Amino acid sequence: MAAINVAILALAFLIMFPISSHVTALSSNYYEKTCPQLETAVTNAIKNAMSNDKTVPAALLRMHFHDCFIKGCDASVLLASKGQNTAEKDGPPNVSLHAFYVIDNAKKAVEAMCPGVVSCADILALAARDAVALSGGPTWDVPKGRKDGRISKASDTRQLPAPTFNISQLQQSFSQRGLSMEDLVALSGGHTLGFSHCSSFQNRIHNFNATHDLDPSMNPSFAASLRSVCPAHNKAKNAGATLDSSTAAFDNSYYKLLLQGKSLFSSDQALLTTPKTKTLVSKFAASQEAFEKAFVQSMIKMSSISEDLPLTPPSAVDSNFVAYFAPDFIKAGHDHLCVIGLAPKHVAFKDEGGITAVDFNVGKSDRSGFKVTGKRKKNAQHFESNTALCKVCTNSDSYIVRCCVKGSLLEVNDRLIKLPGLLNSSADREGYIAIIMPKPADWVKIKSSLLSLAEYKKLRDEAS
Ligand code: HEM
Ligand SMILES: *[C@@H]1O[C@H](CO)[C@@H](O)[C@H](O)[C@H]1NC(C)=O
Ligand SMILES: *[C@@H]1O[C@H](CO)[C@@H](O)[C@H](O)[C@H]1NC(C)=O
Ligand SMILES: *[C@@H]1O[C@H](CO)[C@@H](O)[C@H](O)[C@H]1NC(C)=O
Ligand SMILES: *[C@@H]1O[C@H](CO)[C@@H](O)[C@H](O)[C@H]1NC(C)=O
Numbered sequence: 001m002a003a004i005n006v007a008i009l010a011l012a013f014l015i016m017f018p019i020s021s022h023v024t025a026l027s028s029n030y031y032e033k034t035c036p037q038l039e040t041a042v043t044n045a046i047k048n049a050m051s052n053d054k055t056v057p058a059a060l061l062r063m064h065f066h067d068c069f070i071k072g073c074d075a076s077v078l079l080a081s082k083g084q085n086t087a088e089k090d091g092p093p094n095v096s097l098h099a100f101y102v103i104d105n106a107k108k109a110v111e112a113m114c115p116g117v118v119s120c121a122d123i124l125a126l127a128a129r130d131a132v133a134l135s136g137g138p139t140w141d142v143p144k145g146r147k148d149g150r151i152s153k154a155s156d157t158r159q160l161p162a163p164t165f166n167i168s169q170l171q172q173s174f175s176q177r178g179l180s181m182e183d184l185v186a187l188s189g190g191h192t193l194g195f196s197h198c199s200s201f202q203n204r205i206h207n208f209n210a211t212h213d214l215d216p217s218m219n220p221s222f223a224a225s226l227r228s229v230c231p232a233h234n235k236a237k238n239a240g241a242t243l244d245s246s247t248a249a250f251d252n253s254y255y256k257l258l259l260q261g262k263s264l265f266s267s268d269q270a271l272l273t274t275p276k277t278k279t280l281v282s283k284f285a286a287s288q289e290a291f292e293k294a295f296v297q298s299m300i301k302m303s304s305i306s307e308d309l310p311l312t313p314p315s316a317v318d319s320n321f322v323a324y325f326a327p328d329f330i331k332a333g334h335d336h337l338c339v340i341g342l343a344p345k346h347v348a349f350k351d352e353g354g355i356t357a358v359d360f361n362v363g364k365s366d367r368s369g370f371k372v373t374g375k376r377k378k379n380a381q382h383f384e385s386n387t388a389l390c391k392v393c394t395n396s397d398s399y400i401v402r403c404c405v406k407g408s409l410l411e412v413n414d415r416l417i418k419l420p421g422l423l424n425s426s427a428d429r430e431g432y433i434a435i436i437m438p439k440p441a442d443w444v445k446i447k448s449s450l451l452s453l454a455e456y457k458k459l460r461d462e463a464s
Contacts (some may be wrong), residue, residue: 026145028141031122034114037113038181038447043108046131049102049159055099060127060131060440061099062194065190068120069177070160071307073125074307075149078120085153087153088152090154095231103124104260107120110123118145122144125144126142129142135193163196163265165325167274168258168273185281185284189255191265191268193247204223218262245257256426259272289399341432342390348394348397354385358392359392361391367389381409382407390412392420403434405446406446407442411435415430
């Protein structure tokens, strides 16, 4: 039936342009001209907040880590939930995210000086650096120029590494973001600051596994003290423990304690389970300097994570065209271009063996090798919407593909003659059949007779 014989059309509103890259280069002097006082303003805001609340630095460091691990450092962690959408900051591992007001205050101070210039993601990266430096840790130059995102989904927080992760799970989580095992060990040193709620290490101190109630890799008296603040059915919402014994000082005691079985999370303990990571833990436990150097390097790496590239980049057609569908061929039809290809559910694909050949020798002339160049589209052939464009053959049948739009034929894809399989793989990429340019007035008429993607799907579902 006609409804299944569908061709795909695409309308270009623009001349094709290269797909823009998601990777933006960051630079240290990004705001040198546009907001020279930026860093002083951020530092002052952090200092102010710290003077009232000692937990602020840990919160800011963790906030930046969260931000960067979900869709890249784009400040999406700061976005509020809205309507039906629950934002990252309200997602499940949100318990220790706090001190958002500090970033709000820093942002206000920056906006007062240079409105609309500085991204929140950059403020967050600077705040994390200041948090470390003002806690006695190292300082560094923060590369800037991040763009703020607008999407924040609570469900995405599932992408964060969990405190129960073993070394292979941690490795996977970090390597997906371009971070190495060295980065993992150095950045885990962030656990020299701050506090954890009982729920994050509950797995190690109650019902660890079938044979052990306690994680045997923990120091027994340390484990006992944790159990006393976190009973099996803990009800105290704020109960928990500091991540290391000098919780407000940025130092290497986290690594020293880790070697003594006094770390909170399974993910911390996991750093001792491969020779390579264990060697690094020992190195950082022995040398504050070595830790600081590695931490700074890894922080700069982490704070440059940008949005994940999709597995297959969108095709030029995906980026620049809207797809319309035409039932078999349509009766109707100067700068709009239509790319004609076969819809994935075209009946020809269903024949045994698929499409075996594409033949452009149809109608009055052979359309292969046809190409129009120049501004005035000199050789363009003018076609009606029902003019045959080519024939696709299967082992048992053949199907005429029509132009679907009235217009000038600009190009046919003669690669299909040698490689008919292209049609199958990618109708909107290498597998396009032809490009047609309708007149603007015709296009207006023809558009109303075409199907949108949603309408096409509906028709397809009804037909199958
Ligand atoms: C390796 C994977 C990591 C895991 C599984 C992990 C997990 C956790 C968990 C479960 C907490 C406690 C949450 C709570 O119960 O309140 C926490 C706290 C914290 N994490 Fe991590 N974390 C990781 C990496 C990092 C990194 C890379 C940084 C920064 C460089 C970081 C900085 C912090 C800080 C500063 C706190 C304390 C937050 C506060 O006191 O407000 N963590 N982390
Ligand atoms: C954490 O998220 C839960 C919902 O998942 C929400 O009820 C709670 O208020 C959030 N906590 C903080 C500190 O934002
Ligand atoms: C880590 O955990 C995963 C998932 O539970 C498991 O498949 C894997 O074998 C574990 N790896 C190690 C080294 O324990
Ligand atoms: C429990 O954990 C310990 C230490 O990791 C291990 O030696 C033991 O085999 C585990 N028992 C079970 C039943 O998995
Ligand atoms: C076309 O693609 C479909 C789905 O990818 C596949 O099942 C089919 O075998 C392919 N046919 C040919 C001829 O390549």
